[in-house]
Amino acid sequence: MHSRDHVSPDRATENPLASVAPADQPNTVHEMAERLLPAYTVEGGTVHLAGCLLEERLFLRAASRDANQSVEFYLDSQGREVNPATVAALGMDHTVELERPPEHAEKAIRRLSSLARQMLAQRFAKRDMSRPVELTAVWCKFAEGKLRFLIGENTADLPFADWARTLRPPPFVCPYSHQTTYRVTATDDGRIVAAEQVATCDASSRRVLSGDLVTCAVTGQRVLPEFVEMCPVTGETVLRTEMVPCGMCRQKVAPTSLRQTRCEACNRLEPVSKADPRLARLLDEHPLLDRWRRWCLSESATAYHLTARGWFRELLLVVDKDSLNLKLLATSHRFRSGWDVVEPSHYDFVLRG
Numbered sequence: 001m002h003s004r005d006h007v008s009p010d011r012a013t014e015n016p017l018a019s020v021a022p023a024d025q026p027n028t029v030h031e032m033a034e035r036l037l038p039a040y041t042v043e044g045g046t047v048h049l050a051g052c053l054l055e056e057r058l059f060l061r062a063a064s065r066d067a068n069q070s071v072e073f074y075l076d077s078q079g080r081e082v083n084p085a086t087v088a089a090l091g092m093d094h095t096v097e098l099e100r101p102p103e104h105a106e107k108a109i110r111r112l113s114s115l116a117r118q119m120l121a122q123r124f125a126k127r128d129m130s131r132p133v134e135l136t137a138v139w140c141k142f143a144e145g146k147l148r149f150l151i152g153e154n155t156a157d158l159p160f161a162d163w164a165r166t167l168r169p170p171p172f173v174c175p176y177s178h179q180t181t182y183r184v185t186a187t188d189d190g191r192i193v194a195a196e197q198v199a200t201c202d203a204s205s206r207r208v209l210s211g212d213l214v215t216c217a218v219t220g221q222r223v224l225p226e227f228v229e230m231c232p233v234t235g236e237t238v239l240r241t242e243m244v245p246c247g248m249c250r251q252k253v254a255p256t257s258l259r260q261t262r263c264e265a266c267n268r269l270e271p272v273s274k275a276d277p278r279l280a281r282l283l284d285e286h287p288l289l290d291r292w293r294r295w296c297l298s299e300s301a302t303a304y305h306l307t308a309r310g311w312f313r314e315l316l317l318v319v320d321k322d323s324l325n326l327k328l329l330a331t332s333h334r335f336r337s338g339w340d341v342v343e344p345s346h347y348d349f350v351l352r353g
């Protein structure tokens with residue numbers, strides 16, 4: 001398979017070395033494609049090679065023997081000895097002769113040959129000019145390029161770089177969920193993703209990433225955030241269509257937070273003095289409230305619910321906990337049941353009592 005080199009070290013450089021390559025490495029881009037592409041399932045699209053370079057990289061095989069021992073080793077292009085596992089992985093121990101070796105490598109081959117001869121000389125104790133030395137240039141292909149997934153008008157690239165013989169199809173890494181996969185698909189908004197991460201929004205039937213969905217606390221449905229609201233009383237995420245108004249404060253709440261017709265916050269109202277820091281802060285913000293008395297208060301996740309009494313009327317307030325803005329003001333006649341919601345433009349007039 002490769003030529004023998006019986007010449008002495010100082011004459012070795014005059015003889016061109018045999019050039020060989022691993023017998024079973026892929027030799028063409030077409031072979032690379034056949035090796036890579038079948039690994040992927042692309043739902044509604046395709047995958048192809050968008051660029052693949054096969055670069056020849058030089059190794060040197062050095063072998064020699066005398067009556068007592070035989071020695072063989074491989075050097076990489078940097079002159080480092082290659083470990084046996086790599087030699088086997090690259091197929092360098094089973095080679096075929098190259099008819100047309102890569103050009104412009106004479107200098108590198110000379111340098112490696114000289115190094116190999118020095119290394120051999122160190123390993124054989126007896127200096128013997130007739131000891132046969134066998135040097136062979138071994139050319140292994142290194143593959144570098146990228147796979148391109150095409151679904152509709154959208155693409156995603158997956159780079160690869162490895163020895164042609166050992167290259168395995170790299171898994172696609174979903175840029176959104178970071179899941180590694182060989183099953184690739186697209187969401188309805190055109191993102192190319194891991195198929196395992198795709199889910200259907202129960203409210204819209206849109207195909208999205210499961211990480212985009214939230215769970216309705218009432219129905220258990222998985223839906224996009226645009227279909228839910230936060231229950232102001234419990235703080236739960238609930239489908240907007242499932243929310244029901246509290247019979248007292250009119251806030252739309254999760255049905256689970258209603259006791260009969262009232263939300264939990266309206267049911268928990270308890271007497272509170274004006275010294276209570278929450279009420280004190282509110283009276284400071286809305287001085288007109290100071291004339292009202294017999295305050296009751298409760299808290300929901302987002303609001304204070306309050307009632308107070310004047311001479312003839314009762315007051316019901318829902319106040320945002322952070323901003324202290326009035327979310328609702330309603331009044332009730334002391335001798336009549338039911339609450340009348342007050343228009344924001346009439347707040348001052350009503351609060352003056």
Ligand SMILES: [Zn+2]
Pocket residue numbers: 246247248249250251262263264265266
């Ligand atoms: Zn309520």
